[in-house]
Every structure is written in structure tokens, then in C-alpha cells.
Amino acid sequence: MSDVNTRLEHIFQQVVRRNQGELEFHQAVKEVIETLGPVLEKHPEYAEHKIIERICEPERQIIFRVPWQDDKGEVQINRGFRVGFNSALGPYKGGLRFHPSVSLGTIKFLGFEQTFKNALSGMPIGGAKGGADFDPKGKSDGEVMRFCQSFMTELYRHIGEFTDVPAGDIGVGGREIGYLFGQYKRITNRYESGVLTGKNPSWGGALVRREATGYGAVFFAEEMLKARGESIEGKTCVVSGSGNVAIYAIEKLHQLGAKVVACSDSNGVIYDRNGIDLELMKQIKEVKRQRVSEYVKSHPHAQYIEKGNVWDVPCQLAFPCATQNELDEASAKVLVANGLIALSEGANMPVTPGGIKVLQTAGVSYAPGKAANAGGVATSALEMQQNASRDAWSFEYTEERLHKIMCNIHRDCFETAKEYGQPGNYVVGANIAGFRRVAEAMVAFGII
Numbered sequence: 001m002s003d004v005n006t007r008l009e010h011i012f013q014q015v016v017r018r019n020q021g022e023l024e025f026h027q028a029v030k031e032v033i034e035t036l037g038p039v040l041e042k043h044p045e046y047a048e049h050k051i052i053e054r055i056c057e058p059e060r061q062i063i064f065r066v067p068w069q070d071d072k073g074e075v076q077i078n079r080g081f082r083v084g085f086n087s088a089l090g091p092y093k094g095g096l097r098f099h100p101s102v103s104l105g106t107i108k109f110l111g112f113e114q115t116f117k118n119a120l121s122g123m124p125i126g127g128a129k130g131g132a133d134f135d136p137k138g139k140s141d142g143e144v145m146r147f148c149q150s151f152m153t154e155l156y157r158h159i160g161e162f163t164d165v166p167a168g169d170i171g172v173g174g175r176e177i178g179y180l181f182g183q184y185k186r187i188t189n190r191y192e193s194g195v196l197t198g199k200n201p202s203w204g205g206a207l208v209r210r211e212a213t214g215y216g217a218v219f220f221a222e223e224m225l226k227a228r229g230e231s232i233e234g235k236t237c238v239v240s241g242s243g244n245v246a247i248y249a250i251e252k253l254h255q256l257g258a259k260v261v262a263c264s265d266s267n268g269v270i271y272d273r274n275g276i277d278l279e280l281m282k283q284i285k286e287v288k289r290q291r292v293s294e295y296v297k298s299h300p301h302a303q304y305i306e307k308g309n310v311w312d313v314p315c316q317l318a319f320p321c322a323t324q325n326e327l328d329e330a331s332a333k334v335l336v337a338n339g340l341i342a343l344s345e346g347a348n349m350p351v352t353p354g355g356i357k358v359l360q361t362a363g364v365s366y367a368p369g370k371a372a373n374a375g376g377v378a379t380s381a382l383e384m385q386q387n388a389s390r391d392a393w394s395f396e397y398t399e400e401r402l403h404k405i406m407c408n409i410h411r412d413c414f415e416t417a418k419e420y421g422q423p424g425n426y427v428v429g430a431n432i433a434g435f436r437r438v439a440e441a442m443v444a445f446g447i448i
């Protein structure tokens with residue numbers, strides 16, 4: 001093993017030892033560290049300043065109790081988190097996740113990924129993530145409101161437009177952002193629009209923010225396909241999940257002439273050979289907050305597969321848009337056997353390391369989430385710009401900005417992979433391009 005590789009292995013072992021049991025965090029760190037050897041060879045100053053060691057240690061981690069009362073008057077207690085991972089490029093920025101599976105390790109993996117993603121977006125934002133082990137599913141609006149108010153009653157002292165700017169993620173959409181912003185405004189006596197993004201456009205939100213992550217993942221796929229002489233038009237696609245990212249990935253795919261034949265939730269899969277009826281899906285998920293199984297009630301020609309695997313459905317383009325590690329090696333093999341040509345991650349770390357290997361070996365164009373789903377946070381940064389200038393841009397103008405940003409991220413990843421001798425490897429391109437930007441700023445700031 002070369003000196004550099006020995007050093008990287010040592011750093012990884014330290015991360016495992018100091019963050020015991022946080023398997024998703026270890027996975028995310030390993031995937032980045034494995035690709036950084038050639039950068040350290042080229043830039044010995046990064047090793048001298050211990051940039052990688054510092055990047056793997058969050059700048060701050062806040063854990064707090066969130067007590068609230070349910071509709072029966074019973075007291076409930078959840079655990080809240082906010083991890084400010086790295087603020088070399090700007091105020092901490094990253095979403096809040098409300099899901100029963102949330103632990104410190106989940107938030108750290110997401111915050112670590114976010115640092116590189118935000119750097120790749122080209123926007124002046126650092127990396128962070130937060131959330132709680134609260135499950136909004138099945139809760140009344142009143143319960144969600146009381147939870148959000150209690151959560152913000154602690155969080156407010158740690159955030160601010162120049163310090164840390166949260167947004168949504170799994171389980172945190174427009175409704176939750178509204179309750180969180182309302183409580184922040186009430187406690188602080190300030191209408192500080194720039195403290196949260198993902199707001200409703202009628203009170204300071206940006207048009208296209210809701211659509212941005214899904215649209216962005218499709219724009220990235222479009223660029224990858226162009227690079228191999230293909231296009232989205234006419235392709236058969238599968239999108240996992242049916243939340244915010246999934247719905248708007250489906251919308252953009254349909255607009256570009258592709259057909260999405262399947263999507264899912266954690267209970268099952270909808271397969272519609274005619275193409276998913278998106279208006280119906282929006283009604284079910286966004287308005288009624290129901291399960292995808294409702295779809296077949298009005299579309300009996302479609303199939304609902306309880307506990308099915310969405311990756312068994314044959315497709316040429318795949319968009320995992322649900323959650324981490326949802327697509328393993330076995331599913332990747334099925335996709336390849338069924339003729340997959342490209343995969344763009346709307347979710348964070350949805351493909352396991354074994355799955356990535358299968359895709360890359362088979363010559364599938366594979367876009368890691370930190371590049372492909374950066375459109376969401378990039379548009380959040382556009383929302384911050386609009387808030388700072390008290391302006392509101394049109395849908396068309398904002399979408400055009402998003403499109404340009406995604407093309408730039410693609411070009412950056414593509415060129416960097418080529419520069420480091422691994423053309424077409426978007427994992428290498430994204431990790432190195434994002435890392436270099438953060439590392440340069442950290443060197444400039446000295447030992448802090």
C-alpha cells in the first residue's frame with residue numbers, strides 16, 4: 001500500500017473508532033475517502049493541514065429533547081438533532097428529516113454528504129443536517145404543529161440566516177416548514193425569511209424549490225445521456241418513492257418525453273404500463289396524504305404489489321428517490337440484466353457500495369446523489385438570494401437557473417473524473433471536485 005493509501009486507511013479507522021455503531025456515517029466517509037488518494041498525491045498541503053481528518057469531524061453536534069402532547073393529552077418525547085458539519089464555504093445548510101429511523105449516525109452521514117454536495121453546487125453554503133426520530137405519518141395537523149413548535153423552541157438559538165439555514169427532507173415538507181418558521185418568528189420577534197428555505201412562495205419561498213430536487217436529478221441524467229450520445233425521450237423509467245423528490249422527478253421525465261412505469265412507498269409498488277398518472281399520484285400523496293395502494297382503486301389496469309421490489313420492473317433509466325441503501329447488489333444485477341443504461345440518485349446514498357460496483361462494471365452511467373440531487377439545495381440558495389434582496393423570481397427564470405446549475409455540476413464532475421484518469425466515473429469526479437473546493441477554503445482559514 002502506498003503512503004497515501006496507508007494514511008487514508010488510518011483516517012478511516014479513526015473515524016470508525018470514534019463514531020462507533022454509526023454504520024451509515026462510516027459508509028459515506030469510506031466512499032469519499034477511497035477516491036481522495038490522487039488528490040493528496042497532488043496536494044501534499046492538504047495532508048499537512050490534516051484537511052481530511054478535520055472534514056470528517058463535524059464542527060458541532062446538538063442533541064436535544066423534544067417533548068410535546070398528542071391529541072389525547074399524553075406526553076410524548078422525541079430526540080432532536082442538528083449537526084453543523086462544515087462551514088468553510090458559507091453558513092451551515094441542509095435539511096431536517098423527521099422519520100422514526102433517525103439517529104445521530106443518520107444525521108452525520110447526511111451532513112457529511114451535504115458538505116460536498118453544497119460545494120459542488122457552486123453556492124456559498126456550508127454543510128449540515130438535522131431532524132428527529134418523530135414520525136409525522138398518521139399524526140393530525142395539530143400534533144405535527146405542536147411537535148414542530150417544541151422542536152423549534154430549542155433549535156432557534158442555534159440557527160440564523162448567517163449561521164445555519166435548515167430546510168426540508170424526508171417527513172418535512174411545506175406544512176412542517178410553515179409551523180417551524182411560525183415558531184421561529186414568534187420566539188425571536190424577527191421576520192427573518194432567510195432562516196429557513198422550502199417556504200411557501202406566498203410568504204418568502206422560491207418558486208421551483210418544491211420541484212428542484214426531482215427536476216435536478218432528471219437534468220443531471222439528461223447530461224449523462226448526452227455524454228453517451230443518447231437522450232431521455234422515449235425511455236422507460238422507474239422512480240422509487242412517491243414523496244417530494246419522486247413526484248417531481250416523474251413530472252420532469254414526463255415533460256421530456258419519457259415514460260415512468262413504476263413508483264413506490266414503504267408498503268409497496270405501483271406498476272402502470274401506460275405510465276404513472278401523475279395528477280392522481282399528487283392527489284393521493286400531496287393532498288390526501290394516503291398510501292400509493294389507493295392508485296389502483298381508480299386505475300384498475302395498474303398493479304399494486306404489496307412489499308414488492310420496485311427495481312424488479314424493467315427500465316432503461318432508474319431514479320432512486322426514497323431513502324439510503326434502498327438498492328442493493330442483487331437489485332443492481334436485475335436492473336443491468338433488464339437493460340439499464342443510466343441511474344441518477346434523487347435520494348441520498350440510495351445505492352449500496354456493492355450495487356454501485358455492479359452498475360459501474362456494467363457500464364451504466366451512475367450519478368451519485370451528492371451531484372445528482374444538488375438541485376434542491378442549490379435552489380434553496382436561490383431562495384436565500386431572493387430573501388436577501390426582497391425579490392421574487394418567476395418560475396421560468398428560476399428553472400433556467402436550476403438547469404444551468406445542474407449542467408455546471410455535471411460538467412465539473414465529468415471534467416474532474418477525466419483529469420484524474422477515470423473518465424465517466426462520476427463518483428470520483430463529484431468527490432474530488434467537491435472536496436477540493438472545501439479544502440482550499442479550509443487551508444486559507446488556518447487551523448480553526
Ligand code: NDP
Nearest residue numbers: 169170171213241242243244245265266322323347348376
Ligand atoms: P418525502 O418524505 O417527501 O418522501 C420520501 C419517500 O420515500 C416516500 O415515498 C417514503 O415512503 C419513501 N421512504 C422513506 N423512507 C423509506 C424507507 N425507510 N423505506 C422505504 N421507503 C421509504 O422525502 P423526500 O422526497 O424529500 O426525500 C427523499 C430522498 O431524497 C431522501 O433520501 C432525501 O434525503 C433526499 N433528498 C431530498 C431533498 C429535498 O429537497 N426534499 C434534497 C436532496 C435529497 P413512505 O411514505 O412509505 O415512508
